[in-house]
Amino acid sequence: MSIEVGAKLPGKVSGITNFGAFIDLGxxxxxxxxxxxxxxxxxxxxxxxLTVGDEVTVKVTSVGDDGKVxxxxxxxxEQPAEQKREFQRRDNHEQQGNRDRGQRPAPKKQFTRAxxxxxxxxxxxLMSSFLKDSDxxxxxxxxxxxxxxxxxxxxxx
Numbered sequence: 001m002s003i004e005v006g007a008k009l010p011g012k013v014s015g016i017t018n019f020g021a022f023i024d025l026g027x028x029x030x031x032x033x034x035x036x037x038x039x040x041x042x043x044x045x046x047x048x049x050l051t052v053g054d055e056v057t058v059k060v061t062s063v064g065d066d067g068k069v070x071x072x073x074x075x076x077x078e079q080p081a082e083q084k085r086e087f088q089r090r091d092n093h094e095q096q097g098n099r100d101r102g103q104r105p106a107p108k109k110q111f112t113r114a115x116x117x118x119x120x121x122x123x124x125x126l127m128s129s130f131l132k133d134s135d136x137x138x139x140x141x142x143x144x145x146x147x148x149x150x151x152x153x154x155x156x157x
Contacts, residue, residue: 003029003069005060008076013054021050023058023071031069033058038073 003009003025011023011031020034033056035046043049050056057077062070 003031003060003063005063007060009058009060011056011058011071013050013052013056016046016050016052018046021046023056025058025069029069031058031060031071033071033073037061037071037075040074040077 009025011025013021014024014030015022018035020032021038023031023033025031035043038046038049056073058071058073059076060069061072061075062068064070
């Protein structure tokens with residue numbers, strides 16, 4: 001039996017760890033269901049959901065070159081059509097609510113290049129103000145850290 005990604009297979013829980021459960025797929029094949037793939041809800045303790053010997057249906061999510069098989073119980077369970085419709089209804093309702101309130105999706109930002117007008121002078125003035133601010137910040141930083149460096153005999157202000 002070759003295991004392919006996307007296949008749904010029956011299996012038996014052969015071992016449980018704190019990070020997931022090992023599933024025996026038969027014919028000497030074993031795969032791991034990570035704790036995040038056990039249930040649709042949050043699972044704090046995997047022992048609350050699975051026990052050794054449980055029969056489960058799993059979906060193959062990955063097959064590694066080294067023979068490691070990734071499995072999912074949650075993806076193997078079909079989402080009920082009613083639940084799917086509920087999600088669609090909720091999305092449609094939210095979109096309709098936004099239209100009723102006059103809200104529109106945020107427009108995409110478009111950036112335009114500034115036209116160079118006297119750019120040499122503008123750049124020079126910006127650079128000089130940046131250098132002045134930078135020097136001021138650097139000198140105040142040095143002043144504040146000099147007294148805090150050493151233990152005994154350090155300079156105090």
